[in-house]
Amino acid sequence: MSGRGGEKGARPKPARITSPEAAERLVRDLKRDQSGEPDYRRRSLQLYGLVCAKCGREFDERTRHLLTVHHKDGNHLNNPADGSNWENLCVYCHDDEHSRSILADYLAGRR
Numbered sequence: 001m002s003g004r005g006g007e008k009g010a011r012p013k014p015a016r017i018t019s020p021e022a023a024e025r026l027v028r029d030l031k032r033d034q035s036g037e038p039d040y041r042r043r044s045l046q047l048y049g050l051v052c053a054k055c056g057r058e059f060d061e062r063t064r065h066l067l068t069v070h071h072k073d074g075n076h077l078n079n080p081a082d083g084s085n086w087e088n089l090c091v092y093c094h095d096d097e098h099s100r101s102i103l104a105d106y107l108a109g110r111r
């Protein structure tokens with residue numbers, strides 16, 4: 001039946017690490033993928049703590065993925081170091097915040 005592809009070692013070769021820099025970059029990439037947190041997120045959680053700015057719900061290392069960083073001006077690229085554009089919101093309040101502003105825009109006839 002399966003008369004083709006007799007070779008069993010046809011796996012893709014792992015990327016060869018040719019220099020210490022390449023190894024370092026690889027490790028850094030792996031670490032970033034593991035935490036999955038952008039820089040601003042980590043900084044904002046550090047700055048304001050693991051607490052929702054709206055409902056006051058507190059989080060810890062285990063539940064911190066439920067706490068999100070809201071950008072007050074809606075621009076995720078605007079990340080001033082003093083954190084003035086950030087607000088830590090739990091996923092529920094964050095959702096609420098966004099649906100509210102969409103609704104406000106809608107009611108104001110802006111769309």
Ligand SMILES: [Zn+2]
Nearest residue numbers: 052055090093
């Ligand atoms: Zn909340």
Ligand SMILES: [Zn+2]
Nearest residue numbers: 069070071094
């Ligand atoms: Zn937001």
